[in-house]
Amino acid sequence: MERIVYLNGEYVKETDAKISIFDRGFLFADAVYEVTAVLNGKLVDNAGHLARLERSCQELELPLPVSAEQLTQIQKQLVKLNQLEEGGVYLQLSRGNAGDRDFAYPVDTKPTLVLFTQARALLDSPKAAKGMKVISLPDIRWKRRDIKTVGLLAPCMAKQAALNVGADDAWLVEEGYVTEGSSNNAYIVTNDGTLVTRPLSDAILHGITRKSLLQLAEQAGIIIEERNFTIEEAYKASEAFVSSATTFVWPVVEIDGHKIGSGEPGEIAGILRKIYINNAISSAE
Structure with missing residues (x-):
């Protein structure tokens, strides 16, 4: 049809x-x-x-x-x-x-x-089950990433560069700190279980899924820190994941060849994906 x-x-x-x-x-x-x-x-x-x-x-x-x-x-x-x-x-x-x-x-x-x-299949996603591999790249986008414009050539280049080396996506780095993924917000979980993501500013998109996730994480008793983090800190994290409108939560199991945590999708990413989907289904209009 x-x-x-x-x-x-x-x-x-x-x-x-x-x-x-x-x-x-x-x-x-x-x-x-x-x-x-x-x-x-x-x-x-x-x-x-x-x-x-x-x-x-x-x-x-x-x-x-x-x-x-x-x-x-x-x-x-x-x-x-x-x-x-x-x-x-x-x-x-x-x-x-x-x-x-x-x-x-x-x-x-x-x-x-x-x-x-x-x-497209949102609930039954292979990347949600197996996790993603990402690479880090310099963030070459314009300075008003908070405005959701169709000027997406730089993110397209980043995603293609990842695919060219057998990865699934790219995390973008500016002045030593991760901004976000090519088409998603980025998160890590520290070894003490703290959820870390970059604070809102002109440097990142103000994700709608991000907002809901942080609210749900707080309700679940997860400690949250909105602060900048480096790619080196991400290598040593116990978990990493991304969020967007149509991925919800996808775990990241490898960054630049570094295995994240056990190399398998993490517990907190799994919990957040589950509670986000449950909430989305019950509140959808």
Whole structure:
């Protein structure tokens, strides 16, 4: 069945969706995006994703043409039309078609709003069961990583560099400290059981799954430290893992060839994945 996608107020077949070559999302990556997980045909943590979308738009002076409530209805309609039970809904908003290429923000341009669904297995994930291998790379991204833009070439390069050497992903390092993964937030667990992750700033994406995980970890009695950590500290950690909207929690069992802990998925990562999924299923809308 051909997917139905949303484009500027219309639900159309994916092969019929057309965007101008002068769209600023295409020419300048002048666009923001969000991905909301879907479990059992329902949206997970969606309010947080839409709140972050609004913040990204404000930071870029990018007008959002519909309300959060309208976006939610569009997402739910796409899930229904595509009979999606498990996967995600991708949302992208660009500044639109400026009529020609020019660096300055155009005046009175109508934004381009696109949404589509992606079916994928979220609950039964091989990487969740076996763990990931990552490598460390210099963080060459721009300085406003808190804005979720579509300018993702540097993360694509990092992920491909990892795949080229037989790893699954990359952790990015800046001024000696881990910022985050190529498309996820990064965590370690110290030998005394403390969960460590980098604090929020312009240097990392303010992960919606990260926020929920830290709340759930605190409720579970896990000690949390939001501080910078080095890649060398990660090598010596008892556990490591990542989080994102569609991975939830994936353990990291090797970094730069260094076995993390026992070299198997850790206990705390397993606990957090389980309680996050349980919470996501019960609170999905």
